[in-house]
Amino acid sequence: MKLSVWTYEGPPHVGAMRVATGMTGLHYVLHAPQGDTYADLLFTMIERRNHRPPVSYTTFQARDLGSDTATLFKDAARDAYERFQPQAMIVGASCTAELIQDDPGGLAEALNLPIPVIPLELPSYQRKENFGCDETFFQIVRALASPIERTPEVTCNLIGPTALGFRHRDDVEELTRLLADIGISVNVVAPMGSAPADIARMGAAHFNVLMYPETGEAAARWCERELGQPFTKVVPIGVGATRDFLSEVAGITGLPCKADESRLRLPWYSASVDSTYLTGKRVFIFGDGTHVAAAARIARDEMGFEVAGLGCYNREMARPIRALAKDFGVEALITEDYLEVEDAIRELQPEMILGTQMERHIGKRLGIPCAVISAPVHVQDFPARYSPQMGFEGANVIFDTWVHPLVMGLEEHLLHMFRSDFEFHDDAGASHHGAAAVSRVEDGGPAPQTPRSLPAEMKDEANVIWLADAEAELRKVPFFVRGKARRNTEDFAARQGVSEISVDTLYEAKAHFAR
Amino acid sequence: MTVQPTPPPQGGCRNAPVLKERGQREVFCGLTGIIWLHRKMQDAFFLVVGSRTCAHLLQSAAGVMIFAEPRFGTAILEEGDLAGLKDANAELDREVARLLERRPDIRQLFLVGSCPSEVIKLDLSRAAERLSQTHAPRVRVLNYSGSGIETTFTEGEDACLCSMVPVLPATDARELLLVGALPDVVEDQMVGLLEAMGIGPIRLLPARKIDDETAVGPNTVFALTQPFLGETAAALRGRGATHIAAPFPFGEEGTTAWLAAVASEFGVDAETFAAVTDAPRARARKAIAQASEGLNGKTVFFFPDSQLEIPLARFLTRECGMTALEVASPYINHALHGPDLDLLPAGPQIAEGQDVEKQLDRARAARADLTVCGLGLANPLEAEGLTTKWAIELVFTPVHFYEQAGDLAGLFSRPLRRRGVLKLEAAE
Numbered sequence: 001m002k003l004s005v006w007t008y009e010g011p012p013h014v015g016a017m018r019v020a021t022g023m024t025g026l027h028y029v030l031h032a033p034q035g036d037t038y039a040d041l042l043f044t045m046i047e048r049r050n051h052r053p054p055v056s057y058t059t060f061q062a063r064d065l066g067s068d069t070a071t072l073f074k075d076a077a078r079d080a081y082e083r084f085q086p087q088a089m090i091v092g093a094s095c096t097a098e099l100i101q102d103d104p105g106g107l108a109e110a111l112n113l114p115i116p117v118i119p120l121e122l123p124s125y126q127r128k129e130n131f132g133c134d135e136t137f138f139q140i141v142r143a144l145a146s147p148i149e150r151t152p153e154v155t156c157n158l159i160g161p162t163a164l165g166f167r168h169r170d171d172v173e174e175l176t177r178l179l180a181d182i183g184i185s186v187n188v189v190a191p192m193g194s195a196p197a198d199i200a201r202m203g204a205a206h207f208n209v210l211m212y213p214e215t216g217e218a219a220a221r222w223c224e225r226e227l228g229q230p231f232t233k234v235v236p237i238g239v240g241a242t243r244d245f246l247s248e249v250a251g252i253t254g255l256p257c258k259a260d261e262s263r264l265r266l267p268w269y270s271a272s273v274d275s276t277y278l279t280g281k282r283v284f285i286f287g288d289g290t291h292v293a294a295a296a297r298i299a300r301d302e303m304g305f306e307v308a309g310l311g312c313y314n315r316e317m318a319r320p321i322r323a324l325a326k327d328f329g330v331e332a333l334i335t336e337d338y339l340e341v342e343d344a345i346r347e348l349q350p351e352m353i354l355g356t357q358m359e360r361h362i363g364k365r366l367g368i369p370c371a372v373i374s375a376p377v378h379v380q381d382f383p384a385r386y387s388p389q390m391g392f393e394g395a396n397v398i399f400d401t402w403v404h405p406l407v408m409g410l411e412e413h414l415l416h417m418f419r420s421d422f423e424f425h426d427d428a429g430a431s432h433h434g435a436a437a438v439s440r441v442e443d444g445g446p447a448p449q450t451p452r453s454l455p456a457e458m459k460d461e462a463n464v465i466w467l468a469d470a471e472a473e474l475r476k477v478p479f480f481v482r483g484k485a486r487r488n489t490e491d492f493a494a495r496q497g498v499s500e501i502s503v504d505t506l507y508e509a510k511a512h513f514a515r
Numbered sequence: 516m517t518v519q520p521t522p523p524p525q526g527g528c529r530n531a532p533v534l535k536e537r538g539q540r541e542v543f544c545g546l547t548g549i550i551w552l553h554r555k556m557q558d559a560f561f562l563v564v565g566s567r568t569c570a571h572l573l574q575s576a577a578g579v580m581i582f583a584e585p586r587f588g589t590a591i592l593e594e595g596d597l598a599g600l601k602d603a604n605a606e607l608d609r610e611v612a613r614l615l616e617r618r619p620d621i622r623q624l625f626l627v628g629s630c631p632s633e634v635i636k637l638d639l640s641r642a643a644e645r646l647s648q649t650h651a652p653r654v655r656v657l658n659y660s661g662s663g664i665e666t667t668f669t670e671g672e673d674a675c676l677c678s679m680v681p682v683l684p685a686t687d688a689r690e691l692l693l694v695g696a697l698p699d700v701v702e703d704q705m706v707g708l709l710e711a712m713g714i715g716p717i718r719l720l721p722a723r724k725i726d727d728e729t730a731v732g733p734n735t736v737f738a739l740t741q742p743f744l745g746e747t748a749a750a751l752r753g754r755g756a757t758h759i760a761a762p763f764p765f766g767e768e769g770t771t772a773w774l775a776a777v778a779s780e781f782g783v784d785a786e787t788f789a790a791v792t793d794a795p796r797a798r799a800r801k802a803i804a805q806a807s808e809g810l811n812g813k814t815v816f817f818f819p820d821s822q823l824e825i826p827l828a829r830f831l832t833r834e835c836g837m838t839a840l841e842v843a844s845p846y847i848n849h850a851l852h853g854p855d856l857d858l859l860p861a862g863p864q865i866a867e868g869q870d871v872e873k874q875l876d877r878a879r880a881a882r883a884d885l886t887v888c889g890l891g892l893a894n895p896l897e898a899e900g901l902t903t904k905w906a907i908e909l910v911f912t913p914v915h916f917y918e919q920a921g922d923l924a925g926l927f928s929r930p931l932r933r934r935g936v937l938k939l940e941a942a943e
Binding site: 004009010126 | 539540542545562567568570571572574576585588596597603607610613630635662663665890891
């Protein structure tokens with residue numbers, strides 16, 4: 001038993017729903033108690049889908065448990081077939097139905113429906129949402145795809161995108177364009193956008209582009225083994241990764257794979273002098289393993305940030321993320337407990353967080369700006385505009401998205417110069433964020449944007465006291481670097497064995513850490 | 516008193532035939548109630564003993580996550596708990612001890628049963644007794660079921676309040692007990708109106724804090740503020756209290772009828788009643804008239820959701836000029852919903868339970884001007900050209916009593932107004 005308040009991932013049957021909802025012509029019959037239909041709103045509200053997910057729930061109640069839940073399931077499956085006439089069906093159980101052991105697969109088979117019926121075994125008490133996606137898609141591919149004649153020209157399948165995925169809609173479009181640019185057309189995109197008949201055509205492609213290992217790797221491996229299709233290992237998020245991806249595709253296909261980079265703007269934007277202020281900004285990165293790995297490389301190599309810490313919530317990716325962290329000289333945080341993530345962020349005092357919906361809230365609490373790089377995300381991260389993460393346009397989007405939460409270059413200088421100005425003071429926040437003007441708290445008030453509280457144990461360990469004049473001096477440091485200044489000074493004081501921080505200690509620490 | 520509403524000339528819906536359906540139900544389970552209950556009871560923590568699905572439901576239903584550390588959480592059952600490898604009770608005791616250590620402000624803990632905890636027959640009432648002994652007197656531990664197999668959406672609040680009834684102190688005093696979790700601002704208005712009539716002492720269930728003076732006994736009379744509290748009402752009657760039946764306090768008419776029923780129980784004279792209610796009644800009528808402009812003459816179709824459907828249909832038909840085509844409720848309880856059914860003009864299909872695909876067929880055929888439905892159905896129906904109002908907002912927004920009557924009408928008229936203001940076609 002584990003106490004949880006917010007979760008990064010839903011249960012595995014929600015992963016199966018993401019696959020089914022992304023597809024057409026497929027129906028999911030889910031043995032589940034009343035109430036599990038809440039999952040529909042993830043798609044209709046958060047993703048704003050204009051159709052109900054193709055899911056029939058048995059919604060059994062206590063009175064049914066005493067009688068015959070198996071009949072309930074069979075009726076639901078038969079009704080769903082008659083009403084929706086799908087090309088194929090997936091059947092399975094949610095966490096509660098798993099306990100009553102009705103065997104949806106066997107029951108559905110006994111109905112002798114004239115379409116393929118694919119049973120799913122998704123252990124709800126061991127695995128989570130991403131596994132549910134990966135396993136469901138794998139089972140569908142295994143049941144429906146078989147070796148067929150290859151297309152005469154070089155084609156590929158794009159695999160991994162699902163409903164409710166972070167920017168999957170736009171990543172598919174961007175990659176399709178990028179591949180078209182180098183003369184490769186897309187055979188099938190799956191699961192999102194495909195029907196069971198399309199899955200049967202997957203074998204015609206020459207290779208697979210694995211867009212999201214979290215949701216498509218099992219299928220990619222199966223296709224490699226059974227259909228003889230190699231798959232790409234580089235996820236093309238960021239400039240360097242996109243170029244690496246192109247050379248990987250060149251290696252697989254023997255084509256030259258020179259893409260048109262005229263739309264790529266990140267390198268120049270990053271090199272232009274206004275971006276100097278981005279140098280060495282300390283960022284903390286957390287999300288699913290794939291997006292974290294991509295973000296870490298972009299942060300360090302393409303934005304000039306310093307990666308202060310990184311980690312992921314999906315244990316399936318623990319090994320590569322640990323290796324990556326080692327390469328970056330930091331400790332990886334592998335956890336699904338957002339309180340641990342919050343503690344790590346509070347301790348590291350980064351200047352920006354690259355994270356998920358959870359980290360956005362943590363950032364709000366701690367007064368640290370955050371840009372979202374990974375699922376889970378909320379309604380505002382399904383934008384109306386085109387905003388991919390992959391390919392060259394994805395790199396442009398990432399540059400804008402990550403810079404937006406920060407105070408901009410010139411403004412940062414002005415804040416330093418006029419830190420006590422009556423209206424241009426730092427409590428007003430970044431000027432382009434449009435919050436109502438806040439009048440400056442006169443001396444004596446608490447410094448509003450400092451981290452609200454240090455964890456008790458940290459204070460005890462450090463055991464340093466801020467003298468009043470030093471505290472006042474710290475308050476003059478602009479808010480976006482104040483956390484760092486506080487932390488550096490306390491570290492410095494602790495290392496020097498100083499127990500009281502004076503103004504001198506503050507500036508000695510500043511000199512010590514000067515770069 | 517002369518304020519009783521006039522029944523509709525063509526008769527009401529109390530004896531109308533009810534379409535009873537059993538099929539897929541597109542509704543929340545009772546755990547959802549935790550989202551408002553934990554804000555209402557400021558010293559309570561709700562610990563769901565369940566699965567990852569339960570935790571996921573709570574954060575999804577909360578819509579925008581309440582990230583100030585909420586006073587609810589889920590003890591997620593894992594493989595070991597199910598296979599009997601670990602003693603689930605020992606695990607639960609450990610998690611509760613850890614939680615109470617971290618949150619010394621918690622005075623009442625609710626262990627909330629879920630579908631999986633009920634299917635594996637984890638006895639939470641014994642766990643609650645055991646934990647109460649361990650953590651008394653600082654913390655009182657109660658249990659109830661919010662599972663989907665036992666409860667539908669708002670029935671979770673009913674189960675929660677019902678679990679509190681046996682532990683309420685006994686009293687012989689003649690007191691008015693008002694039952695149902697309302698937003699504080701609405702609750703204050705309600706108490707203010709009744710106190711101005713000289714009614715008291717007034718007690719509340721749920722009380723905002725454990726030490727508040729809510730008690731029950733043979734001289735207690737109680738009124739429900741929500742139409743989904745049947746089990747709680749039965750438990751209170753079991754302790755000797757008397758129920759005041761009334762239409763529910765939605766809109767000017769409903770609020771007046773509800774207050775009048777309570778006032779007459781306490782012998783308030785007509786003059787006092789008028790002195791207290793005339794001004795807010797007039798305000799409410801004016802606000803409704805303004806907010807309901809776009810509703811007049813329009814039709815409405817209710818999917819079952821919260822059991823608020825019948826009282827709300829009564830409000831929309833009698834005070835906003837709408838015509839109800841279908842009014843579906845997860846459950847219909849004549850003792851509670853009867854007074855509202857009496858006032859709802861005959862005509863609409865009254866339905867209990869759900870078979871969602873069949874009901875969608877009816878809704879598409881009816882093409883009401885406004886369809887009231889859950890979050891899972893709203894956008895798909897909008898995409899089919901229907902105008903919808905998502906029902907969960909009716910539970911999360913202050914809508915009871917006079918000062919909110921205009922807001923309540925506004926919740927329904929806004930989707931229609933929005934459809935009217937959007938001009939997305941080319942000009943010519």
